[in-house]
Amino acid sequence: MLLAAIDWHSLTFLLFAIVACGFGAAVLLTSNVVRMAFYLTLCLGATSGLFFLAGAQFVGAMQLMIYVGGTLVLLIFGVMLTAQARFISMKTGAGEWILGAIVGSSLLLLLVRAGFSVESWRVPRLDRNQLALADGQTSTAIGLALTSVRVDKLNSQNEKLKPGMSGYLLPFVIVSMHLLVVLIGAGYMARTKRIGINRAIDRPVAQAPPRDRERSFFVAAGLVSGMIVNLLLAVICCVLVAKPLSITGAAAPTNQYVLQFAKAIDAAPSWLLPTLGLLLLANVLLLVVVWYWQKWGVVGLVIVPLVMAFLIANTGLGQPVAVVFALVMLVPVVPLILLLCSGRPTAWSQME
Amino acid sequence: MDSFPPPITVSHYLAVGAVLFVMGAVCMATKRNALGVLMGIELVLNGANLNFVAFGSKFLRQDSLSLDGELIALFVIVLAAAEAAVALAIALNFYNNHTTIDVDHADDLKG
Numbered sequence: 001m002l003l004a005a006i007d008w009h010s011l012t013f014l015l016f017a018i019v020a021c022g023f024g025a026a027v028l029l030t031s032n033v034v035r036m037a038f039y040l041t042l043c044l045g046a047t048s049g050l051f052f053l054a055g056a057q058f059v060g061a062m063q064l065m066i067y068v069g070g071t072l073v074l075l076i077f078g079v080m081l082t083a084q085a086r087f088i089s090m091k092t093g094a095g096e097w098i099l100g101a102i103v104g105s106s107l108l109l110l111l112v113r114a115g116f117s118v119e120s121w122r123v124p125r126l127d128r129n130q131l132a133l134a135d136g137q138t139s140t141a142i143g144l145a146l147t148s149v150r151v152d153k154l155n156s157q158n159e160k161l162k163p164g165m166s167g168y169l170l171p172f173v174i175v176s177m178h179l180l181v182v183l184i185g186a187g188y189m190a191r192t193k194r195i196g197i198n199r200a201i202d203r204p205v206a207q208a209p210p211r212d213r214e215r216s217f218f219v220a221a222g223l224v225s226g227m228i229v230n231l232l233l234a235v236i237c238c239v240l241v242a243k244p245l246s247i248t249g250a251a252a253p254t255n256q257y258v259l260q261f262a263k264a265i266d267a268a269p270s271w272l273l274p275t276l277g278l279l280l281l282a283n284v285l286l287l288v289v290v291w292y293w294q295k296w297g298v299v300g301l302v303i304v305p306l307v308m309a310f311l312i313a314n315t316g317l318g319q320p321v322a323v324v325f326a327l328v329m330l331v332p333v334v335p336l337i338l339l340l341c342s343g344r345p346t347a348w349s350q351m352e
Numbered sequence: 353m354d355s356f357p358p359p360i361t362v363s364h365y366l367a368v369g370a371v372l373f374v375m376g377a378v379c380m381a382t383k384r385n386a387l388g389v390l391m392g393i394e395l396v397l398n399g400a401n402l403n404f405v406a407f408g409s410k411f412l413r414q415d416s417l418s419l420d421g422e423l424i425a426l427f428v429i430v431l432a433a434a435e436a437a438v439a440l441a442i443a444l445n446f447y448n449n450h451t452t453i454d455v456d457h458a459d460d461l462k463g
């Protein structure tokens with residue numbers, strides 16, 4: 001009988017293989033993107049049929065559900081969202097076709113030759129008719145393998161394969177995290193921020209170009225002198241730290257006020273002078289900041305003397321000294337602010 | 353008695369996988385529509401997947417990869433879904449910003 005001679009497994013494989021390859025070629029050959037999406041659906045559906053024929057029923061079902069049902073629907077949505085008349089059909093140049101055909105045919109030849117070159121791949125399993133259909137039901141084993149239990153290798157005779165029984169828990173966790181990240185990332189990237197007809201790169205820059213900002217002579221002089229004075233005071237602080245004034249002995253200062261000053265410094269805790277020096281240096285930096293048109297530099301110039309006064313008030317020097325110190329430091333700031341707010345246009349209005 | 357189509361082997365699956373792979377690769381190289389390039393990627397991944405399943409199939413070969421092939425095929429399917437989602441988001445972003453989907457116009461980074 002002719003019908004009895006037909007191997008239905010092979011015949012069905014042939015059918016699915018022809019459908020898959022034919023519609024795969026159709027995806028390549030058509031230039032209409034809507035038709036490409038449709039052909040791809042049929043091609044992937046036929047591929048899932050091949051999975052079923054290979055005994056991988058769970059993978060075939062997943063192929064239908066995730067790939068054909070999910071991924072391709074996503075692609076078709078992409079096609080619909082971008083389906084303007086001029087993008088539906090985009091022709092490829094003849095030169096690219098020729099180049100692609102040459103490269104593709106040589107790659108195909110290589111891969112098919114390689115696929116038929118191994119002896120054990122070419123020989124069919126002889127006792128395949130004895131295999132039960134239930135051998136293809138692997139979903140339980142796959143689920144257990146994803147939780148790190150390999151039920152299919154429990155009877156493995158090969159000792160070298162025993163370490164490979166550890167399952168796929170780590171890849172499963174990694175792919176879960178990957179999916180989560182991809183979900184968030186895709187949602188973030190696909191937000192609609194339609195700009196209209198203007199291309200984003202052609203839009204005029206929203207910021208006005210920086211104007212030529214005038215710095216009046218008095219402001220510049222005030223800033224420079226402030227830098228110099230602060231720098232000098234910082235240097236004095238450093239010198240006093242490195243080489244303390246002696247209040248006794250032959251080198252003791254004879255002037256009464258200098259002697260009091262030296263005694264006061266000697267009574268202060270040892271961290272005070274270095275801290276004051278650093279704060280004075282910070283003042284210099286803040287003046288540089290103001291020089292480069294940043295408003296927060298002025299705020300810093302007010303804050304630093306207050307910090308210094310607070311520090312001094314907490315030492316043995318006493319609060320009157322702290323107040324006087326702060327006033328001495330703050331007095332130059334006031335004319336600086338006045339200078340900044342005078343003139344036209346005021347320097348303050350030009351600052352950022 | 354020989355059956356009419358000869359019994360299928362791993363090599364037949366590899367041949368089908370090779371055809372899908374090559375079609376996808378040429379599709380990626382020649383299509384000008386960004387979504388066409390994406391479809392080429394899907395074809396390539398399916399060709400590779402077919403090979404994994406064929407090597408893992410008990411019905412085609414005595415000493416198969418058994419479950420490993422199917423598990424890797426599943427991971428490939430999941431990763432393909434993730435890849436399609438991200439690539440589609442990028443393509444839509446490109447379309448929103450440039451009002452074109454032609455990958456030949458995506459040359460803003462050309463030095």
